Amino acid sequence: MEIIKDEFGPEYVIRVYDPKLKMEGFLVIDNTVLGPGKGGIRMAENVTAEEVFRLARTMTFKNALADLPFGGAKAGIIWKGGPLELKKKFIQSFAKAIKCFTPKKYIAGPDVNTGEKEMEWFVEATGNWRSATGKPANLCMEMFGSGQSKCGIPHEFGSTGFGVAKTTETASEILGIDIKKARVAIHGFGNVGTFTYIFLKQMGAKIVALADAEATIFEKDGFDHKAIMEIIKNREPLKKYHGGQKISAEKFWEVPTDILIPASITNVINDSNKNKIKTKMIVEAGNIPMTEEIEKEFFKKGVYVVPDFIVNAGGVISSYAEYRGYNPKRMMETVERKITKNVRIILKKSIKEKKNPRDVALEIAISRIVKK
Numbered sequence: 576m577e578i579i580k581d582e583f584g585p586e587y588v589i590r591v592y593d594p595k596l597k598m599e600g601f602l603v604i605d606n607t608v609l610g611p612g613k614g615g616i617r618m619a620e621n622v623t624a625e626e627v628f629r630l631a632r633t634m635t636f637k638n639a640l641a642d643l644p645f646g647g648a649k650a651g652i653i654w655k656g657g658p659l660e661l662k663k664k665f666i667q668s669f670a671k672a673i674k675c676f677t678p679k680k681y682i683a684g685p686d687v688n689t690g691e692k693e694m695e696w697f698v699e700a701t702g703n704w705r706s707a708t709g710k711p712a713n714l715c716m717e718m719f720g721s722g723q724s725k726c727g728i729p730h731e732f733g734s735t736g737f738g739v740a741k742t743t744e745t746a747s748e749i750l751g752i753d754i755k756k757a758r759v760a761i762h763g764f765g766n767v768g769t770f771t772y773i774f775l776k777q778m779g780a781k782i783v784a785l786a787d788a789e790a791t792i793f794e795k796d797g798f799d800h801k802a803i804m805e806i807i808k809n810r811e812p813l814k815k816y817h818g819g820q821k822i823s824a825e826k827f828w829e830v831p832t833d834i835l836i837p838a839s840i841t842n843v844i845n846d847s848n849k850n851k852i853k854t855k856m857i858v859e860a861g862n863i864p865m866t867e868e869i870e871k872e873f874f875k876k877g878v879y880v881v882p883d884f885i886v887n888a889g890g891v892i893s894s895y896a897e898y899r900g901y902n903p904k905r906m907m908e909t910v911e912r913k914i915t916k917n918v919r920i921i922l923k924k925s926i927k928e929k930k931n932p933r934d935v936a937l938e939i940a941i942s943r944i945v946k947k
Contacts, residue, residue, distance in 0.1 A: 577625060578603075578624065578625055578628045579628075583605065583606050583632070583635060583944065584604075584605040584606040584631075584632070584635070584647075585603050585604060585605040585606070585628060585631060585632075586604050586605065586606065586607060586612075586680075587602070587603070587604040587676070587680070588601070588602075588603050588624065588628070589601065589602040589603075589604075589672075589673060589676075590624065591668075591669055591672040591673065593668045593669075593672070596661075596664055596665060596668055598652065598653075598664075598665045598668050598669060599652070599653045600650065600651060600652040600653065600665075600669045600672075601622070601623075601624045601627045601650065601651045601652075602627075602648070602649075602650045602673050602676065602681065603624070603627045603628045603630075603631040603648060603649055603650075604631070604646070604647075604648040604676065604680055604681055605628070605631035605632050605634065605635045605646065605647040605648060605649075606635040606646045606647050606944065607646035607680060608646060608944050609638060609639060609643070609644055609645060609646050609943070609944065610638075610643070610644040610645045610646055611645060611646060611648075611678055611679055611680055611681060611682050612631070612634070612645070612646040612647055612648025612680060612681045612682070613634060613638055613643075613645035613646065613647070613648060613681075613682050613684065613708075613891055613894060614630065614631055614634040614647060614648040614649035614650065614681075614683075614684065614686075614891075615649065615650070615683065615684040615685050615686030615687075615689065615709075615890075616650040616651070616652060616666075616669070616683050616684070616685075616686055616689050616693070616697070617630075617649075617650070617651050617652075617686035617687035617688065617689065618651070618652045618653075618654035618662070618665070618686075618687065618688035618689055618693075619651070619653070619654060619687055619688060620653065620654060620655045620656075621653075622651035622652070622653055622654075623651070624651075626651065626841065627649045627650065627651040628649075629841075629863055630649040630651075630862055630863070631647050631648050631649035632647060633647070633649075633862060633863065633883060633884050634646075634647035634648060634649055634884075634891070635647025635940075635944070636884050636936070636937060636940040636941070637883075637884035637885075637887075637888050637891060637940075638891060639940040639941075639943045639944050640884060640885060640888070640917060640936055640939060640940040640943070641888045641891065641892055641895075641913050641914075641917065642913065642943070643891065643892065643895045644895075645682070645891065645894075645895065648680075648681050648682075649686075650669070650673070650681075650683065652665055652666070652669055654688060662693070663696050666689075666693050666696045666697055666700070667696055667697070667699070667700035668700075670683075670696070670697045670698075670700035670701050670706075671700050671701070674700070674701045674702075674706075677701050677703060677705075677706035677707075678703055678705040678706045682705070682706065682707060682708060682894070682898070683697050683706060683707035683708075684707060684708045684709045684890070684891070684894050685709040685890075690709070690766070691709060691710055691711045691727065692711070694707040694708070694709045694710045694711075694727070695710055695711055695714055695727075698710060698714070704716040704725075705898070708727075708728070708893070708894035708897045708898060709727070709728070709890075709893075709894065709897070710727030710728075710897070711727050712726055712727050712728065712903075713726070713727070714726065714727040715727070725897075725900035726897075727897060728893055728894075728896060728897040728901075728903060728906055732893070732903055732906075732907075733766075733770035733773070733774070734889040734890055734892065734893035734906060734907065734910050735766065735767045735770065735860075735887050735889040735890035735893070736766065736767050736768070736769065736770020736771040736772075736773065736774060736860075736889070737770060737774050737889055737907060737910055737911070738886065738887060738888055738889020738890070738892070738910050738911075738914045739767060739770075739771040739774075739836065739838070739858060739860040739886055739887060739889065740770075740771055740774030740775050740777075740778065741774075741889075741910070741911050741914050741915055741918075742858055742881055742885065742886045742914055742915075742918050743759075743771075743775060743778075743780075743834060743836070743858050744775075744778055745914075745915045745918040745919060745922075746856060746858065746879070746881050746918055746922055747834065747856070749918075749919065749922045749923065749926070750855065750856060750879060750922070752833055752834065752855060752856065754775075754778050754779060754780050755778070755779035755780070756781070756833075757780050757781065757833040757834050758781055758783045758831070758832045758833050758834070759775060759780045759781065759782050759783065759832060759833065759834045759835075759836065760782070760783060760784035760785070760786075760827065760830050760832045760834075760835050760836065760854075761782060761784070761785055761786075761836045761838055761860075762786045762827060762835075762836065762837045762838060762839050762843060763786070763787065763837065763838035763839030763840070763843075763860070763861060764785055764786070764787040764813055764838075765787070765838070765839075767838045767860050767861070767887065768785075768787075768836075768838040768839070768860070769807045771836060771838060771860055772785070772803065772807075773804075773807070776800060780834075781796075781797040782794075782797060782798050783795060783796075783797060783830065783832065784827055784830045784832070785798065785803075785813055785816075786813070786824065786827045786839075787812055787813045787839075788812075789812045789813065789814050790812065790813040790814040790816070790821065791813075791821070791822050791823065791824050791826065791827045792813060792816055792818075792819040792820065792821060792822070793819055793820045793822050793826075793827075793830055794818060794819035794820070795820075798816070798818070798819065799816075799818050802816055802817070802818065803816065825847075825848065828844075828848040828851045828852050829851045829852075829853070830853075831853045831854075832853070832854045832855075833854065833855050833856070834854065834855065834856050834857075834858060835852060835854040835856070835857045835858070836857075836858045836860050837857070837859060837860060837861050837864035837865075838860035838861045839861050839864070840861065840864075841861070841862060841863045841864065842863065842864065842865060842866065843861065843864050843865070844857075844864050844865035844869060845865065845866075845869070846869075849865070849869050849872065849873075852873075852878075854878060855878065855879075856878065856879045856880075856881070857873060857878060857879070857880045857881070858881045858886055859880065859881060859882055859883040859886050859887070860883075860886055860887055861883065861887070862883050862887065863883060864883065865880075867933060870882070870931065870933055871931055874931045874932075879922070879925070879932060880931075880932060880933070881918065881921075881922070881932055882932060882933040882936055884936065884940075885914070885917055885918060885921060885932075885936055888910075888913070888914060888917075889910045889914060892906075892909055892910045892913055892914070893906050893910060895909070896909050896910075917936075920939070921935050921936050921939070
């Protein structure tokens with residue numbers, strides 16, 4: 576896919592290369608009509624400028640739909656792995672290269688392979704506390720003349736996973752799925768997947784399948800919650816779980832469910848597995864887990880797909896809360912209020928007008944950008 580130029584953007588496409596470190600990265604600032612472009616920095620071996628553009632465009636619509644004073648942007652750094660010291664050098668080299676855009680045109684945040692520590696490195700390099708969100712809770716800035724401080728709200732508090740769980744709960748209610756009897760499968764068990772698991776368990780859902788990069792496990796009666804919580808607490812891979820049935824990565828998509836939650840990589844649902852999926856609803860916790868064409872195919876089959884830029888908006892709403900100086904409790908309340916409101920509006924309109932949920936959501940997001 577190439578970078579598409581249209582009435583929304585992108586306004587800037589920046590390619591960065593540090594010959595000394597051999598660090599290569601991309602920043603796409605898609606649209607700043609509603610405010611500075613907001614979007615995370617992902618570090619991956621195969622990240623491309625085209626992928627970063629797709630993600631930046633998603634952020635444009637996600638922020639508009641969440642009614643936040645942010646535009647859309649995204650960054651990517653090609654990262655093949657290495658020691659923390661090298662990772663810090665990559666982050667800070669990239670930060671210095673794009674410093675002129677922060678924070679008026681771009682505000683960074685965590686994404687794949689980046690978290691609170693990387694955001695701390697980023698603001699250290701730019702010299703501006705406001706240049707990134709998702710920073711450590713102990714990284715604070717004194718508010719001039721007030722005697723108070725604004726502090727970081729790391730995504731490790733679980734705002735994105737909380738938003739995914741609230742989306743799932745609200746959408747289930749609208750579609751007539753009993754969350755307490757629902758069979759759920761989660762693909763991806765990083766920050767988003769683990770917190771989604773935790774909050775859905777609190778709601779009474781039965782998680783019957785989990786997958787990460789190293790293991791895929793089917794547990795027909797639901798996972799041993801205590802054992803899974805130990806894995807989450809110790810940040811261990813799923814292969815450390817000793818119960819259930821270990822199945823192949825491909826077999827994950829054949830597990831019958833009420834709710835399927837892809838929370839891993841881009842295009843994880845594709846032509847090779849789409850026809851194997853048996854579910855009532857797909858909740859897109861990860862960014863762009865399938866193409867729009869495949870979403871439409873599911874809708875025609877009667878499977879509702881709640882799109883990524885509604886589902887995983889908890890992270891960027893948390894970023895807004897941090898930007899405004901909210902405490903974690905108020906942040907979570909803001910996530911719940913904004914996400915449940917949007918899910919209700921979009922799904923009810925989708926059912927009433929017999930339109931794909933993504934099309935309904937896009938209409939609302941675009942109207943907010945154009946109106947501005």
